[in-house]
Amino acid sequence: MKKILISGMAAFILSLAVPCAVYAEEYMDGRTENGTALSVQAMAVTEDIHRVVDVLKTGRMDEGSAGDASFWQLGAGTFSMSRNIMEAAQAQAPAGARLSSYTQDDLYILAHVICGEAQSYPDDEQLYVGSVVLNRVSHPSFPDSVSAVVFQRGQYACTWDGNYYREPTPQNWANARYLLEHGSVLPGNVVWQSGGRQGSGVYIRTRYHCYCY
Known part of the structure; x- marks a missing residue:
């Protein structure tokens, strides 16, 4: 024992x-x-x-x-x-990004990208995916709107493999709304989500993705 x-x-x-x-x-x-x-x-x-x-x-x-x-x-x-x-x-670590205000289109797009990238994954993973989107909106190296970030060419596979267009689950909607109302749960410099290391290093690695700065 x-x-x-x-x-x-x-x-x-x-x-x-x-x-x-x-x-x-x-x-x-x-x-x-x-x-x-x-x-x-x-x-x-x-x-x-x-x-x-x-x-x-x-x-x-x-x-x-x-x-x-x-x-x-x-x-x-x-x-x-x-x-x-x-x-x-x-x-x-720099504080996570948050939007000063958001539209129903922002909510729609964020819920769908969370669905497309992490539909049935745990809440933490869904929040990480959405947080990278918000961090990119606030980052000078990326477009300055949720729509432009998600549909930036070559960035989110779900926008060209069809998964973006699935119907989000209630949890996908809830997590998107939480992020838009409370801000990113990741430090503001975490702007990469992928299967491997990108940028300068890995902030956190899950069983699904690496989140990098």
Whole structure:
């Protein structure tokens, strides 16, 4: 039972620490003084993970309560550092875009592109897809309207493979409306959605898409 608990904790720590470390090194490193500090912390997180895995693989841990305490303190420290990295990185990321106002056409188009790209996917994925559209509208490198962004040549496959023209689900409509009323859920510089890395780096990778800046 003890081994199961320890393995579970290590897996949980790993699931949090690795994305934080990658994010800090990719997005923040070298850009600001705080970014450099985050990269140093990311390296420390990685080292701690290796120590945890080493304990699990070899069973080399001091006997008794002192050994147990050392292991659990290591796990707690890694968790805390991972959380600090993510919070600091998120705080420095540019805010997600939002439209000052929107039309029924904006709602129609956004709901249909969410449907075309992520119709039956979880809400988070639908919100990410729609957020990239809003971020592009506000970004100088892309057109300045929802319609022009979605129908920009070569950008959204659903507009030429027919999926855009499916009937959106109630959830597709709800997520489109939420984004138009509350703004993007992604940082404003995340303007790429694809099957692989684009731009400068990956902000978040899901089972469906990479969202890049």
